[in-house]
Amino acid sequence: MPHRDLPVVVIGSGAAGLFTALEAARTLPVLVLTRSGAAEANTAWAQGGIAAALGHGDSPLLHLEDTIAAGAGLVDEAAARVLCEEGPARIRELAALGTPFDFAGGTFALGREAAHSANRIVHAGGDRTGARLEQALLAAARAAGVAIQDMAEATAVEVEHGRARGVRIRTSGGATHTIEARAVVIATGGAGQLFSHTTNPEIARGEGLALAFAAGAELADLEFYQFHPTALRFPGVRPFLISEAVRGEGAVLRNAAGEPFMARYHPLADLAPRDIVARAIVTEMQRDGADHVVLDATGVAASIDIVARFPSIASFCRELGIDIRTTPIPVAPAAHYFMGGIRTDTWGRTTVPGLYAAGEAACTGVHGANRLASNSLLETAVFGGRTAAHIASGSHAAADADPHAVAVMPHAIEPPSLTALQALMWEAAGIERNGATMRGARTTLRGWRAGGEGSPSALVAELMLEAALRREESRGAHFRSDFPALDNAHWHRRQVFRRAD
Numbered sequence: 001m002p003h004r005d006l007p008v009v010v011i012g013s014g015a016a017g018l019f020t021a022l023e024a025a026r027t028l029p030v031l032v033l034t035r036s037g038a039a040e041a042n043t044a045w046a047q048g049g050i051a052a053a054l055g056h057g058d059s060p061l062l063h064l065e066d067t068i069a070a071g072a073g074l075v076d077e078a079a080a081r082v083l084c085e086e087g088p089a090r091i092r093e094l095a096a097l098g099t100p101f102d103f104a105g106g107t108f109a110l111g112r113e114a115a116h117s118a119n120r121i122v123h124a125g126g127d128r129t130g131a132r133l134e135q136a137l138l139a140a141a142r143a144a145g146v147a148i149q150d151m152a153e154a155t156a157v158e159v160e161h162g163r164a165r166g167v168r169i170r171t172s173g174g175a176t177h178t179i180e181a182r183a184v185v186i187a188t189g190g191a192g193q194l195f196s197h198t199t200n201p202e203i204a205r206g207e208g209l210a211l212a213f214a215a216g217a218e219l220a221d222l223e224f225y226q227f228h229p230t231a232l233r234f235p236g237v238r239p240f241l242i243s244e245a246v247r248g249e250g251a252v253l254r255n256a257a258g259e260p261f262m263a264r265y266h267p268l269a270d271l272a273p274r275d276i277v278a279r280a281i282v283t284e285m286q287r288d289g290a291d292h293v294v295l296d297a298t299g300v301a302a303s304i305d306i307v308a309r310f311p312s313i314a315s316f317c318r319e320l321g322i323d324i325r326t327t328p329i330p331v332a333p334a335a336h337y338f339m340g341g342i343r344t345d346t347w348g349r350t351t352v353p354g355l356y357a358a359g360e361a362a363c364t365g366v367h368g369a370n371r372l373a374s375n376s377l378l379e380t381a382v383f384g385g386r387t388a389a390h391i392a393s394g395s396h397a398a399a400d401a402d403p404h405a406v407a408v409m410p411h412a413i414e415p416p417s418l419t420a421l422q423a424l425m426w427e428a429a430g431i432e433r434n435g436a437t438m439r440g441a442r443t444t445l446r447g448w449r450a451g452g453e454g455s456p457s458a459l460v461a462e463l464m465l466e467a468a469l470r471r472e473e474s475r476g477a478h479f480r481s482d483f484p485a486l487d488n489a490h491w492h493r494r495q496v497f498r499r500a501d
């Protein structure tokens with residue numbers, strides 16, 4: 001097939017994949033591959049909203065300052081500037097293509113979230129932002145003629161003469177074949193399913209990172225994984241996110257004695273950065289011998305209609321017999337968002353020509369060591385749009401390689417089960433880490449040697465452990481009890497890995 005007829009192949013149908021596809025489809029044929037149903041994505045579960053400087057008195061500069069402060073010294077300022085400056089226009093674009101954002105007084109209704117210095121969280125359907133966005137993007141992509149193939153799992157990126165040329169897929173019947181591509185975009189989302197407790201759905205296994213790494217691309221910031229402090233903890237129920245916006249409206253965390261405790265840990269109390277809230281909760285749980293604390297929103301009900309503001313949280317809890325207007329919600333931290341990923345520049349380019357990454361699977365450096373709440377949906381649109389623009393430009397140049405990248409040769413590992421891998425990672429690479437536990441986990445992992453290619457998730461787990469072991473300090477979401485202090489003298493830098501061969 002002549003090259004000009006080949007489609008842009010996008011792997012993943014979350015916000016990053018669909019927005020990239022929509023923008024690219026203005027000029028090029030596009031095929032979206034997705035491993036499950038088209039709407040199965042982290043995106044559909046997002047609640048709180050999307051951050052952008054749209055309010056009076058707010059500005060991209062203030063948003064940038066908050067993003068940099070949250071990232072604990074490692075935010076790539078140039079990339080974050082792009083995110084914050086281009087954010088407002090992308091939100092208007094999302095609204096124009098049909099996302100039914102909530103409005104108040106003729107303008108976007110803006111919520112507040114932790115570590116934001118202004119009200120700048122755009123939302124839809126109250127706390128149904130992600131579901132509404134996913135529906136709108138899917139409808140717009142279909143209307144724009146984007147082909148979407150579901151139940152198609154990408155298992156490899158084909159590289160020829162150093163350039164990405166296609167994607168190997170496995171369909172639901174188990175058949176495998178290769179689809180040739182003009183350019184390949186990895187938009188496979190996060191990796192919450194590498195941990196026992198996670199807010200992420202089953203599709204989030206970090207596989208896109210393994211595909212990119214095998215194709216020769218660089219991975220960055222793998223030690224930085226964000227644990228959300230407040231996921232519902234209820235026996236037999238998957239941790240359902242209780243959005244930060246609930247605390248933004250005034251809900252308070254209380255320990256087993258009913259005492260509000262966050263003011264003891266941080267001046268911003270319940271609105272402190274996520275890593276601090278998550279560790280404070282773990283400390284309180286350990287001291288009380290409890291497996292949860294509670295989030296008390298009963299006081300909020302007097303000032304706002306909390307059920308109308310958070311309809312999905314209210315209805316999910318109601319089904320379990322919890323009326324959030326009158327009963328505190330049992331919560332505990334859970335794996336939530338991967339700051340690290342496939343290293344890209346601000347045009348979505350990886351170091352392999354023709355191979356791009358966007359969304360949570362990518363790592364532009366905008367989050368540094370810790371993500372500012374609601375910046376992730378924004379990055380899907382901002383960098384997804386730029387990725388499409390670069391592909392449409394016809395340029396084949398890749399991003400510059402990182403001269404400090406560490407060459408590593410991973411092992412082919414097949415864990416006995418996903419549950420075993422999740423338990424290992426929760427224990428060793430969870431909210432609090434230390435060298436001895438991580439070294440033990442690495443030994444266990446490597447003991448699970450595979451005869452064949454090994455599991456992509458295990459590869460990502462091994463690299464995450466490697467990055468976390470090497471960083472002998474605590475920074476942002478990466479907390480080591482054996483190195484509890486920030487060490488700017490040695491570690492004011494990012495870690496980048498590439499495959500040794």
Ligand SMILES: Cc1cc2nc3c(=O)[nH]c(=O)nc-3n(C[C@H](O)[C@H](O)[C@H](O)COP(=O)(O)OP(=O)(O)OC[C@H]3O[C@@H](n4cnc5c(N)ncnc54)[C@H](O)[C@@H]3O)c2cc1C
Nearest residue numbers: 012013014015016035042043048049154189359360374377
């Ligand atoms: C419960 C929850 C609440 C959140 N709330 C917010 C919020 O309020 N604001 C915010 O900004 N962010 C929030 N986030 C984070 C945000 O939702 C994600 O970072 C974002 O949606 C990621 O979008 P994405 O398109 O990169 O990935 P996803 O939406 O996860 O999409 C990934 C896609 O890739 C597909 N895929 C994966 N592997 C393969 C494969 N091997 N082959 C083919 N397809 C594959 C999946 O099926 C899926 O379609 C939340 C996340 C969760 C889980």
